[in-house]
Each structure stands twice: as C-alpha cells, then as structure tokens.
Amino acid sequence: MTENTTAYSDIDEKDLEILEQVENDFDVGLETLSQGLGLSKSAIHYRIEKLKENGIIEGVTADVDPLALGLEMVSITDVSVTHEEGYSENIGEKITTISGVEQVFYTMGDVDFVVVSRVQTRDQLNDLIEEIVAIDGVNETSSKFVMEEFHGARNVTENLTRAARDTILDS
Amino acid sequence: MTENTTAYSDIDEKDLEILEQVENDFDVGLETLSQGLGLSKSAIHYRIEKLKENGIIEGVTADVDPLALGLEMVSITDVSVTHEEGYSENIGEKITTISGVEQVFYTMGDVDFVVVSRVQTRDQLNDLIEEIVAIDGVNETSSKFVMEEFHGARNVTENLTRAARDTILDS
C-alpha cells in the first residue's frame, strides 16, 4: 500500500474543529474560535480562507426555514425511466430544474431516481409530478408523503465516524 | 374565509430578494445588497437581523463538501417498523443519531422511514445499517446505492413556485 495520498488537502485537527464550529454557526466569530483553539484571529482567518480555496468549504450560506415560507408539504417520489442510451444524467438534471424539487438521487436498482420535493399545496405537488412525468424517457412514478422530517445532523463533520475522522487525519 | 393570517411574518419583496441572495452566498456583503435594493447598508443589516429573530433565517453556516472529507458513498435506506404505540417518533430520532445518517423522513405508506446516509466505506455503511436494524421496533430494511446526486436548488427561495411567492407576499 503506497501511503495515503487521497486529496484530503492536509486537514489537521484544528481545521476539523474549525469546520465543526462554522458548519453549525458561522457567526461564532474569529474571537471565539481564536480562544477555543489557541491561535490568533489572523491564523483562524487564513485557515478558513484556505478551506474555501481548497473547496472544503463550498460556501457560506443563510439557512432559510422552509416552514416560514409555507413550504409544509414534503414528498418523496420514486421515478423509473426507460433505459436507452445515457439519457439518465440528462433526465436527472431536468428533474432538478423543476420548481419545488430539492434533491435528486440517481440510484442503482429498479427505482432509478429518488426525488425529494417541497411545496406549499397539494396542487403544486400535482403540477410537480406532472412535470416529472412529462419528461422524455420517464416511465413510472410513485410518490409518498413525508409526515415528519428528522433533519438530523446535516453537518458533515459531526457525522463522521471515528474511522472516517482517523482516515482524514492520517494524511 | 378570514383573510390570510398565516404567520409569514410580514415578508416583503425586498426581504425575499435578500433571502435569495444570502441563501446562495452570505459573503455578498452589505454593499452589494445595498446597491441592488436601493437601501442603506444599515437597513439591510436590520432586515437580516429581523429575519434571523423571526426564525426565517435559521442560521448562517459554512457548507462543507462531503467529498472533500472522503464521504463518497451515499445510500438510501427504506425502513419499516412494527406499529405499536407511538414509538415512531422515537425510532426516527434514534436513527438520526446514528453516525453517518444525514436525513430521516417519516412517511405514509408501507415504507415508514426513508433514510439518507453518507459514509466513506462499505464497512461503515454495513455498520450503519446494523445499527438501524438493532433499534427496537425496526422490522425490515432495504438499501440502495446512490450513483449520482443532483443537489439541485437546495435554496428554498429559488424553489418557490410563482403561486408560492404570491401567497407569501399577500400578507
């Protein structure tokens, strides 16, 4: 085995700590991070910049509560397609552009796409599903309502298993 | 009908524009927002503060790229449970706490939970599924691999249909 050269871009423990914090709340401020890690504010700043440049931090965004905008209806739609050529990618992207669609997964198995969508009303959901069906190559759809959502740890760093952490730090 | 009193907390068009921007990239800066909206920087600041206080902006967070941390393996697991009492909530939360689990949906239908998880290796996935099965009340699981992910518009505001926008602005 030729040593671990996977491109974890030299993430060390301090970087991981920073990631854990800012992934939860970017407003913590350099001061707090600085005190918690025993580094100067500038150092923290540079580390965050580097994490952005290396694409580890993809961006800093405001998280908007869907419920606050009336998007109370979540559904999961299984989509199967007719398997010609390599149209699958194309279909996936088309589904993504439909208004109300949040996530699209292309999966192995009899169900080809799993689509998570979020809308305000049942009418909007009907429209959305019709738009999926209208896509060329879409074969069959089957939807289920989401009654409750446990949006657990969306945080990548908090979700790391011990093994995963170790792999990253052994770089 | 007694007029629309749904708690959209007086969101106006300018608020929606701000939300669209900061949901994509919080680093845009007050200057840019100020120019784009024809308001002073302070005014923008206060509006953002208010959106946070009202819970419309749940927080500002750094988005970490899972791939950068080696989390390349995504899977969707359908979980059915034995229907006794109101244990469902409990089970949902237990699943959420499992390391590697990203999202849990409690749905209507024969499949009770849909679980999206993200891990580094197949071993980690096996462990994760074993942990789900070990939960009291879990009946059966069935997993599929995700080959491609179209993480389309995660942005709530961009995903609003015209109808949804109108509903919000008519407050």
Add this chain to the structure above:
DNA sequence: AATGAAATCGACCAGCA
C-alpha cells in the same frame, strides 16, 4: 423602519519562525 456617525469586528499587509 431607515439613515448617517461612532465603535467593533473581520480582511489584508508586512515581518518572523
């Protein structure tokens, strides 16, 4: 609720280990 001025915090520059 919005504005402009004052205090505070983050971004950048140069020197240093």
Add this chain to the structure above:
DNA sequence: TGCTGGTCGATTTCATT
C-alpha cells in the same frame, strides 16, 4: 509555509428622524 501583530475596510450598533 504558517503564525503573529498592526492597519485598513467592512459590519454592527447608536442616536436621530
């Protein structure tokens, strides 16, 4: 290359409208 301390610019807060 990465950290520190200081300066500049941006953000936050204050007093006022």
